[in-house]
Amino acid sequence: MSKAIIVGGGIGGLAAAVALIGRGWEVEVLERAGSIAEVGAGISLWSNALRALDALGLGDQVRARAIEEGSAGIRDSKGRWISRVDSEAIRTRFGSPIVLHRADLLDILHAALPEEVLRTGISVTAARTDGTVTHSAGTAKGDLVVGADGLRSVVRRAVSGDIEPRYSGYTAWRLVVTPAEPITELGESWGRGERFGFAPLSDGRVYCFACANMPAGTPGGGLAELRRRFGTWHDPISALLAAAEESAVLKHDLYDLPARKTYVADRIALLGDAAHAMTPNLGQGACQSLEDAVILARVATEDADLTRYDQERRPRTQMLVTRSRRIGTIAQLSSPPVVALRNTALRLIPASAQANSLAPVLDWTC
Template sequence: MKAIVLGGGIGGLATAVALDRAGWQVEVLERAPEFGEVGAGLAVLPNAMRALDSLGLGDPVRALAVDGAQAGVQDVSGRWLSRADAAELRRRYGEWAMVHRADLLEVLRAKVPAEALRPGVHVREVHADGTVVHSAGTSTADLVVGADGVRSATRRSLWEDAAPPRYAGYTTWRMISAPVPVREPVETWGRGMRFGYAPLADGRVYCYAVANAPEGSGGGLAELHERFAGWHDPIPALLAATEENAVLHHDTYELPCLSTYVRGSVVLVGDAAHAMTPNLGQGACQALEDAVVLGSAVRGVRTRAVLADALARYDRERRPRTQMVVRRSRRIGEVAHWSSPAAVALRDGAMRLMPRSTFVRSFAPILDWTA
């Protein structure tokens, strides 16, 4: 049985690994001229670490990572709004890892057979029978996996009535700074703005900034200096240690929920299925879960009739969970980006009163997943 995976990002390569381990012949079509990742840092939460372990890739990722357990949330002066018990989080849920996205992608790419990787192929159209029309001609397979992101050609081809990506109301910057002394991952909430940072294994620091803004607006490093001037240390030092060309800026989108992730012999994974806001750090993590579940569902499949049942099982397992994560992430983003002084004061006061045990338990629906 042959599968074509459309998209060579984290979700696509993880799915290719899972299908290869399940005994499928795999081909990966990637639009970019080479397989790689320009991104910044990535938190691999415990549910995703279990997914990587299931793919046989947990230890290679651990070798490139540092502890990524969230220390909590501060206000702009540096006072704690919600202080996490990192040791309890690890005991309750397992390992948290902070890695560079490019390192994770390379670990995944190295596990896919080299002959399966086809960069520089632009997918134009996907058909439910497993036919893919692309810039190098036409390919067919028993299974086509749409792992082609929030602007998915797969989704556009077969889910014609699905609503387009929805702008969340805030824009996001991601960057890697030169080494600055940072002990633990922290996020800071202000009025309609957030700033987060986490150390990487090589001493550099992954940073991200999020701010309410009209769609299509937002500048570069100069705007970040202006927006976050006066915020607590080490935020000014991190921005001062960042080069302009290290800043990535993207508006924040999510995709409306679908009634199914399957059309005939075609299935969606990752952002193509359930693009979500980044407020729970679960975009890549859910894609890794998708890959593991899909690989497990199609293991041993030898006919298209059996494949249809396997894809239906994948859809029943993944769609409710991923759509729950989409909703939770959206709600957190709404609260985090309140801008009214009264609302922010109410939010901050409520967070300071929340027991640490409540904070720890709040992760359970997300992190308790097992492969």
């Protein structure tokens, strides 16, 4: 039986474990954290990710904990429409995206694995292309090593050397709020160098996210800053922030990775953010990790040479990294005249063109 060592127990790492076990592999997942948990954040899964989850046999379980996303489009800070989305056309052509809490997705992936597969509290210090992994509890060796250890991947060094992530120019806040009044709508609003979005979860809570231009590593930035920046924006943004709690606020600078020549080296394959970290502007980060997991398990089982995985995944994911970065640049424009021009241009784009633009992203099959 072939053995895989997976470094990282996030969405991509756990999905890869499920996929490989389903194809008869022995799997060991090494996770630095003491437990598998993701707090304070929601996640959107588009139809391409749902196809990947269906291939893992978990699609129905995920759908049962989610609600269908029906975004109406983008507004300005006063609530005036900038861009409307033809949700019915998207639903008919691609299928509707869903929204759920990240913790629910991780729980489903974790529960699909035998208990002995996951080893928590293990810090990986090095990986070699012969399949050897050195970690805080010793060493492990596999026929396949999967680098699913995120933006600042240790495993990636064996494939690409030291790669410096690129700062996007803006930071993000994430929080889950229990609103005073039920909220069923969702949407995103753009200001000048700032954005705020929200989406209801299946349990009545609301996932909120915000972005603002600022230098990397800017200190502070809790609930008081969110209220200062967005507290006068249109309803229900002001009400959501009024109901928020300081302990729920997470703040992270946003980075992506520059394009590289390969995701593989001998027995090592990179997956998810370790391979192609992207800004969240397309909502495709986790979706692409799930795609990676399915394709990697298939290729590694069918062919000891991982080149085909690289050929299938690198062009697609690097296209999405570039596209997501471009959208972020447009969304984070801050000059008042340029913002006014952007908003006018977006209002002139027909909804059908928006649906067509999603085709390269969502028309993916296993």
